[in-house]
Amino acid sequence: MxxxxxxxxxxxxxxxxxxxxxxxxxxxxxxxxxxxxxxxxxxxxxxxxxxxxxxxxxxxxxxxxxxxxxxxxxxxxxxxxxxxxxxxxxxxxxxxxxxxxxDVSHNYEVAKKIPPFTPKPEMKSPFLINQIDITRSKEFRTCIECFLCQDVCHVIREHHSDYFGPKHVVKIASLDLHPADCIDRSELLYHEGGLGFCDITKCCQAVCPEDIRITDNAIIPEKERIVDHVYDPIGRLIRVVKGRKW
Ligand code: SF4
Ligand code: SF4
Ligand code: FES
The missing domain is CATH 3.10.20.30 (Beta-grasp domain)
Incomplete structure (x- = not known):
């Protein structure tokens, strides 16, 4: 045998x-x-x-x-x-x-910091959502919370508590990209979430058993949002005029 x-x-x-x-x-x-x-x-x-x-x-x-x-x-x-x-x-x-x-409990502590889905006040239930938004959000919702992406990430291994990690960026992107949600969680990712540590190596994406395009569809869009807020001069001007911090 x-x-x-x-x-x-x-x-x-x-x-x-x-x-x-x-x-x-x-x-x-x-x-x-x-x-x-x-x-x-x-x-x-x-x-x-x-x-x-x-x-x-x-x-x-x-x-x-x-x-x-x-x-x-x-x-x-x-x-x-x-x-x-x-x-x-x-x-x-x-x-x-x-x-x-x-012991993966660190991930549950991070998850508690992420504000939940918060519908825009003007949205009436049931929400009418375009098919393209449903398709985009569906990819993120296939996450089975195996934490393999967290495991492979060299930033998590080296700076455990300074970076939320790819699994949580997926969660945040699924909420931030929801057309009925009114919270922008990119500020949380920038300050407390340590997304700047991620150098887009795509190792997380390569090991995901659900084939979620973690880097392409969650991390990069969130990084782009942060760049718009922090470095885009027009965005900064609008923020100052409107008296917004972010
Ligand atoms: S792309 Fe970013 S989150 Fe993914 S493994 Fe590389 S450093 Fe970690
Ligand atoms: S590897 Fe994929 S399925 Fe597993 S926790 Fe990360 S995003 Fe979710
Ligand atoms: S036993 Fe459930 S994912 Fe393997």
């Missing part, structure tokens, strides 16, 4: 267990995904292995990990696409709770 060798990172900081790697040999079945292989280990070889998962259908975002160094969903990645040896590690941008489980 064909087998695959898994090298899995183990650690548990709360009990002082330092980082080490355990190797397991797992029988391969047709169509097997990495999460199946990890479940085989958990069920047959080492029940103490900690892994977070929920849907096994690439919908909940909870099985995010680094597979051979690349941030991916374990339930969406077929074993036969990764070769005979697969190294499985937790997301490196977040503190490890145990083995493959990371």
């Amino acid at each position: 064909q087998t695959v060798k898994l090298k899995i990172q183990r650690s548990e900081p709360s009990s002082g267990k330092k980082v080490s790697y355990d190797e397991f040999e797992v029988p391969v079945e047709e169509g097997m995904v990495v999460l199946d292989a990890v479940h085989y280990v958990e069920n047959n070889l080492d029940p103490s292995l900690a892994v977070r998962w929920n849907c096994k259908a690439a919908r909940c975002g909870s099985c995010a990990a680094e597979l051979n160094g690349m941030p991916k969903l374990m339930c969406k990645t077929r074993v036969d696409t990764l070769g005979d040896h697969i190294t499985i590690e937790p997301m490196k941008a977040f503190p490890v709770v145990k083995d493959l489980v990371t």
